[in-house]
Amino acid sequence: MANQPPLVILFLIGAVFILFVTTPLIKKSLDLWNDHENQCSIYNRLLKLKVNPPEDCPYNEVKDLAFELMLMGIIFLSLVTFFLGFMWVFITCLPKHRRKEIGILSGFFACAVVVLAVFMAMNYKDLHAFVYKDNKMNWTSLHSNMNSSLLKNFVSDNIISANETSNRWNIFFTENKCCGVNSVYGTTNDFDTTPWCTTAGSCQQTNSQIPKSCCVGVTKENFQLADIKCHAQVSPQTYNDKGCYLVIKEKITEERIKHNSNIKQVLNEEMNVLMAMGVCIIMPVFGIVAICCGLIKNCCKSKTQENDEYKKESNWTEKANTETNQTKM
Incomplete structure (x- = not known):
């Protein structure tokens, strides 16, 4: 060499x-x-x-x-x-x-x-x-599309209902610690005009104002045991008040x-x-x-x-x- x-x-x-x-x-x-x-x-x-x-x-x-x-x-x-x-x-x-x-x-x-x-x-x-x-x-478009899907497809706060999209919304709530599309501040919220609380919905039967899947600490396995103070009374600190739109926006940005x-x-x-x-x-x-x-x-x-x-x-x-x-x- x-x-x-x-x-x-x-x-x-x-x-x-x-x-x-x-x-x-x-x-x-x-x-x-x-x-x-x-x-x-x-x-x-x-x-x-x-x-x-x-x-x-x-x-x-x-x-x-x-x-x-x-x-x-x-x-x-x-x-x-x-x-x-x-x-x-x-x-x-x-x-x-x-x-x-x-x-x-x-x-x-x-x-x-x-x-x-x-x-x-x-x-x-x-x-x-x-x-x-x-x-x-286009965040405005995303927000609008999420609202449309929730209002059209959310028919139950159960994850084993006949509507697969509704089940996925409930699972999304439990996994991401959020509730609805917009932040929840009380009994008046996104779920008031969903099929769950109108037409053939079941929210009146359980006196629920928000789904049990929105309650703090619940999982897919135990959400049916959610505290009544959460889903019926919407008491502060018993439910996840953050809207899922904000969660998704943060995830996409991150x-x-x-x-x-x-x-x-x-x-x-x-x-x-x-x-x-x-x-x-x-x-x-x-x-x-x-x-x-x-x-x-x-x-x-x-x-x-x-x-x-x-x-x-x-x-x-x-x-x-x-x-x-x-x-x-």
Whole structure:
């Protein structure tokens, strides 16, 4: 290795460094891809409550971009590993032919890296645009859709009723410690105009003002044992007074902040890899130029030697002819 060209050794060191740069990118891309279900869970919950979100889960796009990025990282890592292996073979086993073989291999490697760098730069642009574009939710529309679903589908404070959507509303209340869509401040609330308290509802039979699933400390298993002071009298501190609209708004906002932070980390790693790719593209160019200069130099040297030999041969011939003529005279 000590006798190898400095550019080759420098390029090998750069390629080894790239292995360490690419691995974090692959890991963070995989984490971002796996986190998709968590980021879209609140949107899926809304759909189960028959609430149409004002927008589809925006992280579906991020999931695809994260998968593409992870795939490019794996390809790049494999390419660098493949290149290092062949470079080692050429340097250690084929010393007599290393200049030509290394030049050809470096050229192919540089072309492959250029193609990958272009696709990765496009991926970076799309991820960057997602983080910094205006992703404001239409909260007014969401609030209206939640109200419509509750007023239309809430028919019982039981989680085993015939109406699956109503059951899911009750489960949502118990799991998220909220009640109705808007905050509950007393006996007049969102449930007054739902089918549960009008038409064929059962709230009058139990003298309930709010569902038992809104009471503090209840679960899906014991909500039927809720304190009468909660569901009938709506006494303060016996029920969850926070509206579910606020809960959902907070969850969506928190998830967006968290997810955008994760994307920014991926963007930082992606930029590191793009800079490393730039090194991979530049170094083979220098290597190829050095090899071409060496070949041209050798070619010129060869021609000079041929000319010198030709001149020597011509001089010898001329001298021999002169001596021959002198002998004849």
